[in-house]
Amino acid sequence: MPRIFLILLVGALFVHASAVHAQTLESIRAAHHMECGTVASADDWNGEDVHGNLSALGAEVCRAVAVAIFGDADNLKIQVFPAEPEALNALKTGTIQLAIGISPSASTATHFGIAFGPPVFYDSQRFLVSKRSGITELAGLRDKLICALDMSPPERTLRDEMTARGIPYALQAHSEQGEMDAAVAVRRCAAGTAMESRLAQSRANFHAVTSDFVFLPERFGLDPVVPAYRYGDQKFGLLIEWTVSALIEAEALGITKDNVAAAAIREDMRAEQLLGHDFATAQAMGLAHNWAAKVIAATGNYGEIFQRTTGGPYHLDRGLNALWTQGGLMCPLPMR
Amino acid sequence: MITANNQLFERDLGLDSPMKLPRGPTILWTRGGLMYALPMR
Numbered sequence: 070m071p072r073i074f075l076i077l078l079v080g081a082l083f084v085h086a087s088a089v090h091a092q093t094l095e096s097i098r099a100a101h102h103m104e105c106g107t108v109a110s111a112d113d114w115n116g117e118d119v120h121g122n123l124s125a126l127g128a129e130v131c132r133a134v135a136v137a138i139f140g141d142a143d144n145l146k147i148q149v150f151p152a153e154p155e156a157l158n159a160l161k162t163g164t165i166q167l168a169i170g171i172s173p174s175a176s177t178a179t180h181f182g183i184a185f186g187p188p189v190f191y192d193s194q195r196f197l198v199s200k201r202s203g204i205t206e207l208a209g210l211r212d213k214l215i216c217a218l219d220m221s222p223p224e225r226t227l228r229d230e231m232t233a234r235g236i237p238y239a240l241q242a243h244s245e246q247g248e249m250d251a252a253v254a255v256r257r258c259a260a261g262t263a264m265e266s267r268l269a270q271s272r273a274n275f276h277a278v279t280s281d282f283v284f285l286p287e288r289f290g291l292d293p294v295v296p297a298y299r300y301g302d303q304k305f306g307l308l309i310e311w312t313v314s315a316l317i318e319a320e321a322l323g324i325t326k327d328n329v330a331a332a333a334i335r336e337d338m339r340a341e342q343l344l345g346h347d348f349a350t351a352q353a354m355g356l357a358h359n360w361a362a363k364v365i366a367a368t369g370n371y372g373e374i375f376q377r378t379t380g381g382p383y384h385l386d387r388g389l390n391a392l393w394t395q396g397g398l399m400c401p402l403p404m405r
Numbered sequence: 406m407i408t409a410n411n412q413l414f415e416r417d418l419g420l421d422s423p424m425k426l427p428r429g430p431t432i433l434w435t436r437g438g439l440m441y442a443l444p445m446r
Contacts, residue, residue, distance in 0.1 A: 172444065173443060173444070174443070174444055174445075174446050176446065288435075290444075291434060291441045291442075292444060293441075293443070389434070393430060393439055396437070398434060398439055398441070400430075400439060
């Protein structure tokens with residue numbers, strides 16, 4: 070009899086352990102606590118991180134998801150990881166339930182047992198040049214010296230794209246980010262190339278000469294930065310997807326942190342759906358009918374978050390992160 | 406893949422089809438649309 074009891078107990082523990090992984094949202098609710106990771110992308114090139122430090126943007130998305138679940142962010146703890154692999158390991162082992170700032174790939178998904186949410190930032194490889202150089206387009210870099218990080222994906226892409234476009238150039242390969250930043254700032258090279266977020270972060274640290282540097286219009290490739298969570302909990306996945314979407318929809322509808330309370334009386338369909346007169350989205354995810362209104366009151370809409378965390382500090386325009394109606398790629402899902 | 410997707414769209418929805426839909430947002434991001442490929446790594 071004790072042996073049977075033991076087998077039942079062990080069996081129950083196994084069921085419980087797998088259920089915790091499958092039901093992330095329920096476990097967050099039960100603990101009344103969420104651990105969310107962001108990625109600081111340390112300056113030194115480590116072969117993994119190609120993006121700049123988007124952890125402030127990531128923290129706002131963490132906050133938005135926590136408010137969607139709890140109605141406020143009091144029960145949220147944010148951990149900042151130096152690079153993506155550390156955040157992904159913490160996700161895999163269950164230390165955190167959500168990570169923001171991940172570069173999605175099929176191999177990452179299967180290796181860590183995770184799924185991805187919608188992009189919170191579209192990064193792309195760009196070129197930073199001095200205004201004084203007079204270079205205004207990629208073709209202006211013909212036979213010029215270009216700085217890149219040695220053996221980085223942007224260095225490889227540079228070679229491929231310039232070959233395809235028939236633009237010869239000279240390469241100055243740096244083994245350290247700081248070294249490359251210095252070479253660009255003193256105009257030792259005609260242009261620096263890396264991901265836009267990383268170049269913008271570097272440029273913000275040029276201090277006196279920050280405003281002397283601009284991006285060329287061309288972009289090589291597109292690298293979305295997304296949320297990641299352990300695979301298996303559909304509701305948690307939907308919650309992340311629609312929380313990000315609510316931030317974008319709020320911007321599309323002109324609903325801001327400051328006017329969201331007053332917007333509750335709006336009678337246009339999309340505002341009613343977003344702010345809780347239509348329960349369908351809230352019901353599907355088991356949320357309060359006014360969950361999105363609370364999120365927007367806490368964080369502001371996507372445009373406000375972008376400006377506060379990324380656009381302002383890095384002097385970065387919206388670019389690909391503008392709404393799709395304004396030339397960008399940010400596109401809200403229907404709230405019905 | 407770019408060519409393939411373009412061909413599929415034109416045949417089934419676009420100017421070669423009865424629907425005669427312009428590409429609009431369903432064109433590549435590099436040409437002002439919303440279609441982009443995820444990294445293949």
